Amino acid sequence: MSMTEMIKNEICMSCKAPNLVEVIDLKNQPNGNVFLKRDELSSELSYPLAMSICEDCYQLQIQEFPSVESMFLTHPYISGLSKPVLEHFGLLSKHIIRKFNLTSDDVVLDIGANDGSLLECFKSSGIDVIGMDPSEHTESLARDKGIEVVKSFWSLKAARQLIERGLNIKVITATAVFYHMKDIHDFVQGLVEIMQDDTVFSAQCVDLLDILKSNQFDHFYHEHTMIHALGPLKRLFSSYGLKVVDFEKWDIHGGSFVVYVAKKAASYEVHPRVEERFELELASGFQKIDTYQNFARRIHDNKKTLVQLLKELNVQQKRVVALGAPLKGSTLLNFCGIGPDLVECAVEVNPLKVGRFTPGTHIPVIHEDALDFTPDYYLCLAWNFRAFFIQKYEAYLEAGGRIIFPNPEVEIVSRKE
Numbered sequence: 366m367s368m369t370e371m372i373k374n375e376i377c378m379s380c381k382a383p384n385l386v387e388v389i390d391l392k393n394q395p396n397g398n399v400f401l402k403r404d405e406l407s408s409e410l411s412y413p414l415a416m417s418i419c420e421d422c423y424q425l426q427i428q429e430f431p432s433v434e435s436m437f438l439t440h441p442y443i444s445g446l447s448k449p450v451l452e453h454f455g456l457l458s459k460h461i462i463r464k465f466n467l468t469s470d471d472v473v474l475d476i477g478a479n480d481g482s483l484l485e486c487f488k489s490s491g492i493d494v495i496g497m498d499p500s501e502h503t504e505s506l507a508r509d510k511g512i513e514v515v516k517s518f519w520s521l522k523a524a525r526q527l528i529e530r531g532l533n534i535k536v537i538t539a540t541a542v543f544y545h546m547k548d549i550h551d552f553v554q555g556l557v558e559i560m561q562d563d564t565v566f567s568a569q570c571v572d573l574l575d576i577l578k579s580n581q582f583d584h585f586y587h588e589h590t591m592i593h594a595l596g597p598l599k600r601l602f603s604s605y606g607l608k609v610v611d612f613e614k615w616d617i618h619g620g621s622f623v624v625y626v627a628k629k630a631a632s633y634e635v636h637p638r639v640e641e642r643f644e645l646e647l648a649s650g651f652q653k654i655d656t657y658q659n660f661a662r663r664i665h666d667n668k669k670t671l672v673q674l675l676k677e678l679n680v681q682q683k684r685v686v687a688l689g690a691p692l693k694g695s696t697l698l699n700f701c702g703i704g705p706d707l708v709e710c711a712v713e714v715n716p717l718k719v720g721r722f723t724p725g726t727h728i729p730v731i732h733e734d735a736l737d738f739t740p741d742y743y744l745c746l747a748w749n750f751r752a753f754f755i756q757k758y759e760a761y762l763e764a765g766g767r768i769i770f771p772n773p774e775v776e777i778v779s780r781k782e
Contacts, residue, residue, distance in 0.1 A: 371413070371429040372431070374428055377426065378424065379426070379597050380600065388417060388660070390413075390414075390415040391414040394586070394700070395410060395412070396410070397692040398436065400722060400730060412587060413428065423652045424594075427585070430588075431587055433547045437518075439501055440500045442715075443479065443717070444483070445506070449617070454482055455486050457615070459486075461536055469491045471493065472495060473494050473538060474537045475538045475539070476538065477539055481512035497517055497518075524554075537556065538568075538569075539569070543568040544570055544592060545588050545590065553607070556607070556626075560627075567625050569617075571619070572594075572622045574649060579619065580660070581619055583771075594651055595642050595646060596646050606630075608635060609635070609639050611625040668701050670775045672707075675708070684738065685769075686710055687744050687746050688746060688747060688754060689712070690715075691746055694711075697746065698725065699725040704727060705728045705729065710729045711731070711746070712732070713732065713733065719732045748770050748772060755778060
């Protein structure tokens with residue numbers, strides 16, 4: 366079943382110019398975070414999934430998407446279930462505390478706080494915290510940690526309501542959130558409203574540079590309405606009286622960056638990394654349409670290679686199991702047309718996914734502890750945690766098992782020939 370009520374981008378989400386050019390079409394796909402029960406499969410909804418580039422500011426963005434309410438109010442992602450994410454949060458929080466000399470008099474606001482895992486790291490270091498997140502699933506999980514999470518999307522209106530509480534907010538964080546939105550201008554207006562002269566906004570984003578270099582097309586899904594690079598962000602922030610004061614690379618999620626943003630009048634000096642990164646983006650062809658068209662061609666080649674491999678394994682009667690059922694995995698499975706005929710099941714630890722089926726492709730999802738056979742191959746859909754899974758499944762590999770990684774090129778990892 367398809368749904369026609371979509372939010373369509375007729376103009377650029379960032380600079381509002383009308384010059385959008387389609388660069389990749391991943392066809393109709395369901396919301397990759399809606400895992401249905403068997404009796405719900407016949408009523409599954411699907412939506413167009415295509416990405417465009419703005420010829421004015423070169424912001425990469427989705428062409429159309431369902432309402433943010435339908436995507437995020439019952440969002441099944443839980444930060445605290447991912448060991449690599451928790452380790453990253455520990456490192457990031459300590460880094461931010463040192464970088465901005467945070468004390469017990471300061472408050473950290475986390476937008477898209479989820480279950481409070483990042484804020485818990487700040488709190489354990491003696492920093493006051495508060496979160497904001499619209500999800501119905503994670504508010505109680507944060508509360509169990511003793512962390513208040515206001516149940517709301519971030520917006521100018523939400524910022525004004527929070528200002529009334531008189532909090533001394535020194536740092537505002539948004540990790541893997543700043544590209545999950547309907548209106549980035551309303552988001553930034555909310556920042557400007559609540560930021561004091563010394564407040565810093567820290568946004569962690571998946572890195573377009575890594576996406577293009579490593580063929581990470583499965584970062585494209587309906588929740589990711591925008592994929593950021595530094596160039597368009599500098600332009601956007603500047604239009605609201607803000608400046609990017611630093612840029613850092615982090616390894617999380619297959620390659621991410623963190624930008625630190627302050628008011629132009631703030632005393633923070635702009636680090637040379639900002640200009641260095643901007644020059645790198647220019648040299649990498651971020652402002653050339655054929656960069657994205659060539660990327661699209663590589664994606665189609667990878668698709669053919671992966672599907673052919675799985676079909677050959679099927680003919681050989683090899684048993685293949687998906688490792689994880691992340692949102693990015695839904696994009697890959699649907700684009701490649703990989704269903705239970707090629708992948709027997711997917712193993713997960715998230716209770717909101719176990720006992721259900723992968724969106725669109727309807728592969729059964731079971732708890733990893735419930736798998737009662739040893740697969741010949743795992744297809745790692747959570748490839749962004751490659752090192753973690755190779756270490757976790759070392760004994761499996763040593764015993765002759767194999768793990769397939771879908772990008773940057775299809776690769777089979779094994780310990781025995």
